Amino acid sequence: MTSTAHSSDRLGYDPTAPLTPSGNLRRRLVVSRIAQGGAVLAAILAVAALAVVTYDVIQQGASALSLGFLIHDPPQFGGAGGGIRSDILGTAMIVVLGALMATPIGILIAIYLTEFASPRSRLGNALRLGLDLMQGVPSIVVGIFVLGLIVDVQHKDSGFAGSVALAIIMLPLIARSTQEVLRLVPTALRDASDALGVERWRAILTVILPTAVGGILTGSILAIARAAGETAPLLVADSTFGPHLTFNWFGPMPNIPVSILTASEALNPAAYARAWGAALVLLAGILLANVGARLLLARSRRRITG
Amino acid sequence: MTEGEPDVSSTYSDQSIQPRRRIQNAPVPVPAPRPQVAGDPVQRATVFDIRDMSVTYGTKRALDATTLKIYRNLVTAVIGPSGCGKSTFIRSLNRMNDSIPGFQIGGQVLYHGHDVYARATNRVEVRRRIGMVFQKPNPFPKSIYDNVAWAPRNLGMKHDLDARVERALRGAALWNEVKDRLRASALSLSGGQQQRLCIARAIAVEPDVLLLDEPASALDPVATASIEDLMHDLKHRYTIVIVTHNMQQAARVADRTAFFSLDTSGPERVGTLVEYDDTDVIFGRPADTRTRDYVTGRFG
Numbered sequence: 001m002t003s004t005a006h007s008s009d010r011l012g013y014d015p016t017a018p019l020t021p022s023g024n025l026r027r028r029l030v031v032s033r034i035a036q037g038g039a040v041l042a043a044i045l046a047v048a049a050l051a052v053v054t055y056d057v058i059q060q061g062a063s064a065l066s067l068g069f070l071i072h073d074p075p076q077f078g079g080a081g082g083g084i085r086s087d088i089l090g091t092a093m094i095v096v097l098g099a100l101m102a103t104p105i106g107i108l109i110a111i112y113l114t115e116f117a118s119p120r121s122r123l124g125n126a127l128r129l130g131l132d133l134m135q136g137v138p139s140i141v142v143g144i145f146v147l148g149l150i151v152d153v154q155h156k157d158s159g160f161a162g163s164v165a166l167a168i169i170m171l172p173l174i175a176r177s178t179q180e181v182l183r184l185v186p187t188a189l190r191d192a193s194d195a196l197g198v199e200r201w202r203a204i205l206t207v208i209l210p211t212a213v214g215g216i217l218t219g220s221i222l223a224i225a226r227a228a229g230e231t232a233p234l235l236v237a238d239s240t241f242g243p244h245l246t247f248n249w250f251g252p253m254p255n256i257p258v259s260i261l262t263a264s265e266a267l268n269p270a271a272y273a274r275a276w277g278a279a280l281v282l283l284a285g286i287l288l289a290n291v292g293a294r295l296l297l298a299r300s301r302r303r304i305t306g
Numbered sequence: 307m308t309e310g311e312p313d314v315s316s317t318y319s320d321q322s323i324q325p326r327r328r329i330q331n332a333p334v335p336v337p338a339p340r341p342q343v344a345g346d347p348v349q350r351a352t353v354f355d356i357r358d359m360s361v362t363y364g365t366k367r368a369l370d371a372t373t374l375k376i377y378r379n380l381v382t383a384v385i386g387p388s389g390c391g392k393s394t395f396i397r398s399l400n401r402m403n404d405s406i407p408g409f410q411i412g413g414q415v416l417y418h419g420h421d422v423y424a425r426a427t428n429r430v431e432v433r434r435r436i437g438m439v440f441q442k443p444n445p446f447p448k449s450i451y452d453n454v455a456w457a458p459r460n461l462g463m464k465h466d467l468d469a470r471v472e473r474a475l476r477g478a479a480l481w482n483e484v485k486d487r488l489r490a491s492a493l494s495l496s497g498g499q500q501q502r503l504c505i506a507r508a509i510a511v512e513p514d515v516l517l518l519d520e521p522a523s524a525l526d527p528v529a530t531a532s533i534e535d536l537m538h539d540l541k542h543r544y545t546i547v548i549v550t551h552n553m554q555q556a557a558r559v560a561d562r563t564a565f566f567s568l569d570t571s572g573p574e575r576v577g578t579l580v581e582y583d584d585t586d587v588i589f590g591r592p593a594d595t596r597t598r599d600y601v602t603g604r605f606g
Contacts, residue, residue: 119407188444192504195402196457196511197434206460207446 064277106174159253177219391577498529
């Protein structure tokens with residue numbers, strides 16, 4: 001016992017006491033439990049919100065859903081029956097054109113920011129700030145901007161104007177996510193190619209981009225999926241009440257989000273059901289794109305980390 | 307600054323060896339034998355003539371004015387404790403530090419008489435002649451073959467690529483282990499094999515100088531031994547500078563050794579070249595007590 005007394009003088013505690021919580025550890029454990037519980041609860045709430053939305057859309061929309069729903073146009077003068085074929089095709093055309101505009105520019109911006117701009121370069125910092133601000137611009141503002149830029153000049157709404165609006169929404173998302181993926185590519189690979197006396201742009205084309213391609217595709221798909229559901233800019237730039245698909249980019253083009261809006265506001269119960277069905281199709285498309293993109297990302301992470 | 311002036315007649319060493327042309331696949335012409343100066347066992351050409359080279363990062367001084375010469379077809383080892391500027395030194399020779407924010411260099415680095423940091427100097431061209439292998443093996447996530455063939459392809463040396471790849475892999479003593487699986491991913495190789503692959507990749511473009519920054523520190527003793535054996539073979543073709551914190555390794559592989567240390571006499575701790583001489587002098591009868599303390603293990 002004398003040795004114990006000696007130790008506790010030196011250490012300020014008794015090292016031979018049982019290894020159960022002592023001092024303020026008991027209080028710290030309680031605080032830790034509460035914080036942990038709060039975090040788990042927040043996570044559950046977030047997932048629950050998604051689950052409720054998904055469940056509701058499936059429940060309301062499933063009855064409208066059928067093969068005919070996907071391959072028939074909406075009835076010309078309202079009423080029952082018909083489908084949303086023209087809306088699906090219109091949304092696809094608008095989104096694809098928007099993605100074709102935004103993806104190359106977004107990826108090039110990201111390459112500039114990660115591979116060429118030094119961390120202190122003014123242009124680089126201005127671009128980064130600009131991208132962040134662009135991400136925060138409300139989509140209705142983007143819609144109004146495109147309205148002034150294209151629609152007012154053309155004197156009519158058009159699918160092309162919708163594509164430009166969606167491209168503006170996608171661009172910062174694609175640039176940012178590509179930047180993150182390029183940063184994941186180990187610096188050691190850049191050092192290796194530098195040390196071989198090969199110019200950086202060749203390394204970007206043949207080493208860095210092939211290593212990161214999965215992640216870049218993933219980020220782009222997520223951004224495109226996000227923009228596919230945007231309603232506000234399409235409402236301003238490409239709202240249409242003509243239900244039939246025009247293959248002319250420079251005329252009004254039907255699309256899912258605006259159709260959901262108009263159908264849900266109709267007094268006709270058949271149109272109302274069609275709105276839910278269209279919502280389900282849109283949601284399913286976006287969720288599928290998300291899941292596919294994440295699978296792709298997991299694969300590319302393995303590739304990068306070896 | 308202590309520099310043991312070695313067995314060199316500086317009259318011809320600086321000018322006679324012209325830097326190689328950009329795309330030249332033929333072996334380097336060996337200079338005609340010179341009459342040996344009495345007392346000089348071997349004539350050596352200077353590859354690097356480093357004059358008062360100092361390095362700062364932002365406001366932090368990393369390397370004090372360093373003056374030394376690096377000779378052709380020798381293995382020159384750079385040893386010293388952590389933070390003494392070994393890596394800064396070697397990475398300054400092929401401008402790998404350029405991308406570090408705040409990097410500034412003073413003095414001169416002359417490579418075959420040409421200033422590496424001159425305005426007209428292109429750093430891509432510098433690195434094409436002065437290759438580098440890093441501490442951690444960093445193969446590209448490509449096949450073994452494509453790793454070695456990558457730089458030749460991008461530098462336009464596409465003629466008889468298969469032979470070039472085989473030559474590089476043989477040069478790095480890796481051919482027999484990988485010849486049946488050249489299309490396999492380089493990431494499937496062991497750490498030691500990956501490092502030899504990186505050496506093969508570096509020599510595939512036939513550089514003039516190979517800089518090795520602690521090439522074996524991430525490897526086990528067996529892999530380390532194979533890298534060291536390799537260096538004895540490689541020095542017949544290349545000039546090699548190797549940074550190592552393993553003194554036995556320096557003693558085993560190097561012809562000349564530079565000992566760097568931290569100068570703590572001033573307010574900052576700055577890397578300083580303490581002594582540079584033949585390896586057996588550095589390890590057997592060093593002139594500086596700091597060198598002696600370090601190589602005998604008495605250094606803290």
